[in-house]
Amino acid sequence: MPDPTPLIARLNASDSDFNARLDALLEWDSVSDSKVGGIVDEILHAVKTRGDAAVVEYTNRLDRRDVREASELLVPVSELDRALKAIPADQRQALETAAERIRGYHARQRQESWEYTEADGTRLGQKITAMNRVGLYVPGGKASYPSSVLMNAIPAKVAGVAELVMVVPAPDGQLNDMVLAAAAVAGVDKVITIGGAQAVAALAYGTETLPKVDKIVGPGNIFVATAKRAVFGLVDIDMIAGPSEILVICDGQTDPDWIAMDLFSQAEHDEQAQSILISPDAEFLGKVEAAMERLLPTLERADIARTSLANRGALIQVADMKQALAVSNRVAPEHLELSVADPEALLPEVQHAGAIFMGRYTPEALGDYCAGPNHVLPTSGTARFSSPLGVYDFQKRSSIIHCSAQGASELARTASVLARGEALEAHARSAEYRILKD
Known part of the structure; x- marks a missing residue:
């Protein structure tokens, strides 16, 4: 007997209960688990008071390592160069191409000091300086997130950060060569094989071996996110990121298979990811849903995507593009695709979005890896007041009054x-x- 449960919810913006259903769809609890908070507080206190000894203890216990001294956690620079040479040629080329594009885009964001002189000789201005040391958290083990390394590290180096310290867990002593190669390409200065809340604590407080940083950036699990929130104020952080999300506005003329796969590109991240399609064309929404049913079984992460779509996905019918943009602005999505014939005409009406992908030939996946703009974006509606990670996040401004x-x-x-x-x-x-x- 076929499963009667629909793959993805269908909503209509004209229905009387639409607002309530959309609110329920968007609801997401951030880092607030009291049990996790207690564990993190314990780890932070231990690292703050016992330094290297606590870092080694938690690393051995949680990552199944057998380390005696904190110095053993440091990865030699030569190992980064080895990894860069060891990966396949096409992977190295892809990393270098992406890095070049990311560096070129972010170079345009760099701010310079300025000043002006008033008629009486008083000088006013602003001095722009880079942070001295930044910590970059990268998920590790068998997982490979080289794009995260590039997107977090390159803006920091473009800004002029003197030392970039990357922490990456190595469960069972395993490190991913692509991640290490990305660190080499991005210009990371130091790599330390620690993860979890203990890594955040080491970066925030410093230990006998590990340097204290000015800012911590990069994604992590709930323990990492909770620890980052706890140390904010002692150090700066990038953001507390929620699940990844995409919202597509389509006029009904894009290939349904393309749109289906664009929605999958978020749904496959994890069960809490969110994928939303908005269109005034009800028939097109049906075609996309049929394409999703047909293509989903072809994905390696089909089970994850199916859960994500069932829990937080939606196909939303609207009366027209004006209503589509109103719904989008209410959602304030991390990724917004304007898959329409004339995206430029809609752009002025977009008020809130982390990144905007224009036209039928610009899938969000290109932005994730190599288009150039940063893929570290505000989630969970925070695009209403937050911006993508950039060079400006690693520069400080001092007022000048003379x-x-x-x-x-x-x-x-x-x-x-x-x-x-x-x-x-x-x-x-x-x-x-x-x-x-x-």
Whole structure:
């Protein structure tokens, strides 16, 4: 007997219960598990107070290692070069091509210091400097996420970060050559084989062997995300990322197989990933659903994708493109595909999206790997106020104020009034000392 459960939900934006159903679809609990939080707090405290010894202890226990000294966790630079030479030629070429495109795109984001001089000689400006040291978390073991290495490391190096420290777990002592090769291509300065909350703690607090960093970036599991949230403030972090998501707006003229596979490209990530298609063409939505039913069994990660689609996926019928954009802006998706004849016409109405993929020939998968823009994007509606990872995330801005005697005298009169209005006498008198006597 065939399974009566639909592969993916069908919604209509004109239905009276649409808003409630969409809210339920978008709901996702972030890092808030109290049990996980307790374990992470214990690990953070242990690393903060016992340093290397705690890092080695947790690494041996959780990653099934047999390490005696923290120095054994360091990967020699020569090992990165070996990995780059060892991987197949096509993989090396792909890494180098992607790195070149990512570097070229992010070079345009680099900000420079600036200043201007007022008529009285007062100089005002902004000094732009890079962070000294950044930590990059990369999932490890048998998994291979070289694209994550490139996307996180290259903007940091373009920004001018002096030292980039990559942490990557090595369960049972296994490391992935593609990840190490990507580290070589991206210019990572130091690689340490630790993972989990203990790696975040080591980066945030520093140990006898491992350097304290200014910022931690990169994806990880719930323990990593919880630890990053806990150390935020002591160090900066990139974001607390939710499940990956895609929203496709289609006019009904793109090949249904293409759209089906675009939706799968997110659904195969994990069971919590989200894939949404919006179209005013009900018949087209049916064609896409049929294509999904036919193509899903051909995927290696079909079971994961099926669960994701059943739990959080949707095909949404709208009245027109105006309503499609209204729904999209409400979702504020991580990835937005405008699979329409004239995407430029829709672009001005897009208010919230991590990355926007224009036209029928720009699948989100190209952005994941090699288009150039960063694939570290705001999720779970945070595109309403957050932006993709970029060079600017690794640069700091310091204000420059250099008053001339005349300029200080004029400013002091204003500062004095405001300071006394706040009952801060020392502020006022400090300013008043600079007022030129007639």
